[in-house]
Amino acid sequence: MDKHIVEAYVFRSDLKQTIYYTQGTDALPTLFLFKDYNIPVGTSVGIYVEKPSKKGVQSTSATLNVNENSILVDMDKQMVAEIGTAYMQLRLTKGGKELFTFVQPICVERSATPVVSENGMPFLDEAIAKIGEATEDTKAAAKDAREVAADMQQKAANGTFSASITVGEVINGEPGSVAVVKNSGTKKDAVFDFVIPTGPQGPSGVMAPSTGMYCLWVDPATGDLWVDYPDGTEPPDFRYDNETGNLYYDIEREDGTVASLLIGNVRNPLINNVTTTTPGQGALDAAAGKTLQDEIDAIKETLKNVLSTK
Structure with a gap:
């Protein structure tokens, strides 16, 4: 397995699993499989991650697959730069209308190689x-x-x-x-x-x-x-x-x-x-x-x- 696979829901927030990362890891993307929502064609995706220090990271590095009803997020080092629990949220935009997923917890474990956390906003x-x-x-x-x-x-x-x-x-x-x-x-x-x-x-x-x-x-x-x-x-x-x-x-x-x-x-x-x-x-x-x-x-x-x- 070369990626994290997470089931995503937009109508309820109690069905979600914590994703585990080592500090600074950017080689493992996260695949969100939508279970109660069909992503329409022509939708654009934005990613926001709030670190434990409240610093933020914004990105558009994601691949949307309408046939599989999924979004593959390319992780950035800054998204998992701080030890603790970070929170990721996806923004789906089409025709001027926006849909936000519930926040997805990311547990970041300590790495022997520290990463300097920056504000990506x-x-x-x-x-x-x-x-x-x-x-x-x-x-x-x-x-x-x-x-x-x-x-x-x-x-x-x-x-x-x-x-x-x-x-x-x-x-x-x-x-x-x-x-x-x-x-x-x-x-x-x-x-x-x-x-x-x-x-x-x-x-x-x-x-x-x-x-x-x-x-x-x-x-x-x-x-x-x-x-x-x-x-x-x-x-x-x-x-x-x-x-x-x-x-x-x-x-x-x-x-x-x-x-x-x-x-x-x-x-x-x-x-x-x-x-x-x-x-x-x-x-x-x-x-x-x-x-x-x-x-x-x-x-x-x-x-x-x-x-x-x-």
Whole structure:
């Protein structure tokens, strides 16, 4: 016999036998024979092993035989790297639906040649690191928000900030021309007209940015929204409204007034960082988003009072 043979059940967990391995053995695969479930054609298989230390190993090294209704798992040294009881689970996926087997105990006996146990799921460590980075970024953003709020409150108290701002005409300029913003209103009640140059055609239908302008594009594989702007220039000033999900392009005048151009609504649903398969996504909202939102609310309240002052 060149492999372990185990009967597998998906409707009950009391009929299972312990598999015995010597630490570090990877020459003996394990054959799971399904007794109460017929594996459909086109099913893909994933393997997960939890070691005694709770470190994990993920693998797709398995051969599925529909005719024999079996799955042959190619064992990895890391699956049996630690002495004690490890637990293996198979994941069967077809048509977006998943079936998980009950955990299969693996008893690992001591070997004279020790094996260094590693974490075969590094994305967990990466996710934790990204959450930490997002938390620090949020703290910095909250600090900036407090400073902006204090500055606006001081301007309001001095009576130096009172204006209305609207967006006027938006015109497409010639390719290669310079973007122009013109106030067709007054200093107090500004109306900003935009001349936006048409960018040259870039690869995959993405418009390449021209001098003084930028372009937005969406990555169809990830859904991420990107902004391209010429090298050596400052990135555009974008502002995200956390309450509405709107993304704005802000242009600040020398007298302190600001024009806002609505780019679109880019709200994403809050993602559970523990279960997401995309590490770090949504970490800003989940880690410390409320702190930043409190500061944004304070700024909005200040702006409401300021813009009502004539």
